[in-house]
Amino acid sequence: MLVEVYLLRCDPGGQLAYRRTAGYLGPGETPDAAAGRTVPGPADRSVALLHSTSWRHRGDGTIVLAYAGLPDPDQDRAAEPIRTFDPAASGDPRRPSPQRVSHEQVAAHAARHLAFLARTDPVVRLALGESPQLARALADLDGAPAGQLAN
Secondary structure, eight states, rough: EEEEEEEEETTTTTTTEEEEEEEOOTTTOOOOHHHHOOOOTTTTTTOSSEEEEEEEOTTTHHHEEEEEEEEEOOSSOOEEEEOOOOOOOOOOOOOOOOOOOHHHHHHHHHHHHHHHHHHHHHHHHHHHHTTTTHHHHHHHOOOOOGOOOOO
């Protein structure tokens, strides 16, 4: 199993951005522990929140478990902007898995997921209290549960 973490932050202009870290599950390791292990950062900073947001199957048989992490503890490392928040979809009701899912789509899904939880989960709200700019950016997203999202 591959565990990936999409570390969320805002760029200087306030746009949501992400940095992806990943690692394979070690023997006897839980996915949560693997997610934490893949997020190295300065010793004086760490993520305030890790939250499992999705999973997918790759063609080679690997199951990928995705986490959102915030805030990114290493703001000096390069991050990718999230330019679109359109959900990944297959278009085939009998085969719901899209042919291809980009890292940006996974990061956007994670951000939408956290936008919903920021409205419903006090633990997520508390973690976002450490990142006011990130909290504002997530508040601007449609925080509907995934099943209620419409294209």
